[in-house]
Amino acid sequence: MHTTQHRQREEISPSGKRKAGEEDLGESLSARETVELIRQTIKGELQVVSEVKAAMDHVKQRIDCVEAEVTKQMGGTIQILNKITDKQDTQGKHIAQLRDDQEGLVNRIELLEGKMASFSPAVSTASTEGGEKTPAIIMGGWPEDQQASATLEKAKEMVRRLRININMEHAFVPGVRRGYAIVPYGPQGGETPEQMRTRIRESLTKAKEANVKLGTRASGEAQNFWMSISQSPERRRRAHFGKGREQVTLGSGVAIGDGVV
Numbered sequence: 001m002h003t004t005q006h007r008q009r010e011e012i013s014p015s016g017k018r019k020a021g022e023e024d025l026g027e028s029l030s031a032r033e034t035v036e037l038i039r040q041t042i043k044g045e046l047q048v049v050s051e052v053k054a055a056m057d058h059v060k061q062r063i064d065c066v067e068a069e070v071t072k073q074m075g076g077t078i079q080i081l082n083k084i085t086d087k088q089d090t091q092g093k094h095i096a097q098l099r100d101d102q103e104g105l106v107n108r109i110e111l112l113e114g115k116m117a118s119f120s121p122a123v124s125t126a127s128t129e130g131g132e133k134t135p136a137i138i139m140g141g142w143p144e145d146q147q148a149s150a151t152l153e154k155a156k157e158m159v160r161r162l163r164i165n166i167n168m169e170h171a172f173v174p175g176v177r178r179g180y181a182i183v184p185y186g187p188q189g190g191e192t193p194e195q196m197r198t199r200i201r202e203s204l205t206k207a208k209e210a211n212v213k214l215g216t217r218a219s220g221e222a223q224n225f226w227m228s229i230s231q232s233p234e235r236r237r238r239a240h241f242g243k244g245r246e247q248v249t250l251g252s253g254v255a256i257g258d259g260v261v
Helices: 002-124 148-162 193-210 233-242 245-251
Strands: 136-140 180-184 213-216 222-224 226-229
Touching: 136 148, 136 193, 148 180, 148 193, 193 226
Parallel strands: none
Antiparallel strands: 136 180, 136 226, 213 222
16 A cells, blocks of 8 residues: 555655746746837837927928028018008108198298289279270280299290280299290380280280290190280189180180280
8 A cells, every 4th residue: 555655645646746847938928028018118108209209390491491491581571560650751751841832832822912902903004085994915825724923934035035015924824734924914114005905906816826836735636825805804814713615725725805816
């Protein structure tokens, strides 16, 4: 019996050793798997960190681009604001100049009104027994937008040039810009009414025969210097304020009144 038990122990012992070896092997495999798992985990975390770093670098580049673009736009905006400021300064100077010009224009109008008022008695004074108003001659042909002072000077120069026997002392231009001048006239040097009429007719004829060209109309026709006998002052004022016959005929370059030449 003892021998039998001993044999049984011998038979059991190799089997027990094999089981212990298998457990050691299993534990060894489990440790490697754990290490591998840890390694893979660390690798994944490193990859995530790398991706985060790349994303942050990309964001930083975009921020740099945005900052550069904003700086560029701000620089352009500042330039535009500087230009606007310069334009405002220039406009302010222009407005001040316009204000000065307007004041000068007002002064010139007041001066012209004073001159016209001083001429009115001469034009309105009765010169005949029938109580007719002092007659006047209209001479023109210059641009309608020409300054009154320039028109008056050119009218006087034309009378001197053509040696027309008309006194230009009381000549005037009725407005700030006109292309014609009005010249009141009367007897000179004790001449009779008939002699005065003869002198005026000769003056009109001389102006017509001179055929002086002053420019060209929009139609292409020549614009010549002209002279005519004016209507009465009362009718002329009504035509002026009513934009009637005087405005139409002057705008077309035709003289007003009887005896147009």
